[in-house]
Amino acid sequence: xxxxxxxxxxxxxxxxxxxxxxxxxxxxxxxxxxxxxxxxxxxxxxxxxxxxxxxxxxxxxxxxxxxxxxxxxxxxxxxxxxxxxxxxxxxxxxxxxxxxxxxxxxxxxxxxxxxxxxxxxxxxxxxxxxxxxxxxxxxxxxxxxxxxxxxxxxxxxxxxxxxxxxxxxxxxxxxxxxxxxxxxxxxxxxxxxxxxxxxxxxxxxxxxxxxxxxxxxxxxxxx
Numbered sequence: 001x002x003x004x005x006x007x008x009x010x011x012x013x014x015x016x017x018x019x020x021x022x023x024x025x026x027x028x029x030x031x032x033x034x035x036x037x038x039x040x041x042x043x044x045x046x047x048x049x050x051x052x053x054x055x056x057x058x059x060x061x062x063x064x065x066x067x068x069x070x071x072x073x074x075x076x077x078x079x080x081x082x083x084x085x086x087x088x089x090x091x092x093x094x095x096x097x098x099x100x101x102x103x104x105x106x107x108x109x110x111x112x113x114x115x116x117x118x119x120x121x122x123x124x125x126x127x128x129x130x131x132x133x134x135x136x137x138x139x140x141x142x143x144x145x146x147x148x149x150x151x152x153x154x155x156x157x158x159x160x161x162x163x164x165x166x167x168x169x170x171x172x173x174x175x176x177x178x179x180x181x182x183x184x185x186x187x188x189x190x191x192x193x194x195x196x197x198x199x200x201x202x203x204x205x206x207x208x209x210x211x212x213x214x215x216x217x218x219x220x221x222x223x
Contacts, residue, residue, distance in 0.1 A: 005083060005212060007191055008148050008155065009063045010038030016149035017128065022056075024049035030056040033124040035147070037217075039063050050220070058222040059119070063216060072223050079217040081192040082192065082201060084209040089183050090176040092207070094170075098177050101131040101143065108140040108159075116160035131158065132177055134170050141165040144174035146182065154182045156191040161198070175207055192217075 004011040013021035013028040016177050022029045029038035036057060040046060047070040053060065054073060061079075069075075097193050101109045109121045112133075113121040129146025140167060147157035156178050182189040192215065193200050 002085070002153075002188070002212065004150055005085070005153065006082075006215075007039050007041070008150070008190075008215075009037045010041050011039075011150050012148040012155075013039070015151045021103070022053065024052065026054070029060070031124070032060070033122055034126055034128060034171070035122060036060040037063050037148075040065075040067060043068075043107065054220075056221045060218060060220055062218040066216065066218055067220075069220060071180065073220050074223060075218060075220040076129045076221045079081050079219065080195045081215055081217060082195050082211045083190060083192055083213050083215045084201075084204050085188060085190045085212045086179055086190070086204075086207065086209045088208060088220050089180050090207050092176040094173045094177055096173050098132050098134055098174060101133045101140075101145070102126055105140065109143060109145075112140050112143055112162060113158050113160055115162070116205040117158070121158060127159075129154065130178075130181065132174055132176065132181075136165060142159075142170035142174055144171070144178045146178065149162075150187075153190055154185070156182070156189050159191075172203060172207065175204070179207070 010028055016045040020030050020034045025150055026044040026046050046068055050069045051072055109131055127176045131145030133140050133143040144159045146154050148155040159171055159175055177190045
């Protein structure tokens with residue numbers, strides 16, 4: 001089961017998120033409105049396929065093994081992440097009022113995530129899973145949610161807190177809440193965190209997450 005996590009985009013777009021897929025012979029991408037991620041199943045000549053997708057967006061990511069690409073495409077960056085998995089529900093007192101954000105709070109969610117992690121969260125990303133948040137004085141101050149989904153596992157993502165509201169334990173409570181919701185669906189939660197984000201890694205470790213592997217997000221741009 002966990003072997004599919006070596007290639008999470010490909011398997012998500014082959015399973016739960018197949019309706020969000022732009023599929024080529026060797027590659028599958030999310031539609032740019034949903035997510036700028038792609039993955040491939042076997043090594044092959046992907047030049048034409050990547051070029052075709054690049055007509056839809058000039059900035060995107062291949063997740064997993066390093067892809068081959070034409071001279072129309074440039075590698076902007078390799079973001080190396082730890083892929084972490086938790087095996088049991090998280091026992092944590094959730095004292096904050098957590099609400100589901102989908103639908104009427106979409107704009108609040110989009111603005112906060114892009115304030116902290118600009119460029120990853122698209123207008124239709126909210127359609128990929130459930131997102132949860134904490135408000136203070138009618139202001140959305142912290143969120144967490146679901147992104148890539150397979151039949152047996154779901155990615156925890158968009159874990160952000162507004163800089164003016166850190167230190168209150170909101171992220172920890174939101175991650176625990178989201179993780180336990182995923183377990184209630186009979187799935188295994190996993191997440192990706194940049195290898196140099198020590199604070200976030202330590203938070204996830206305190207909640208029971210363990211590093212499964214390292215995985216690269218290859219940021220490609222057009223010439």
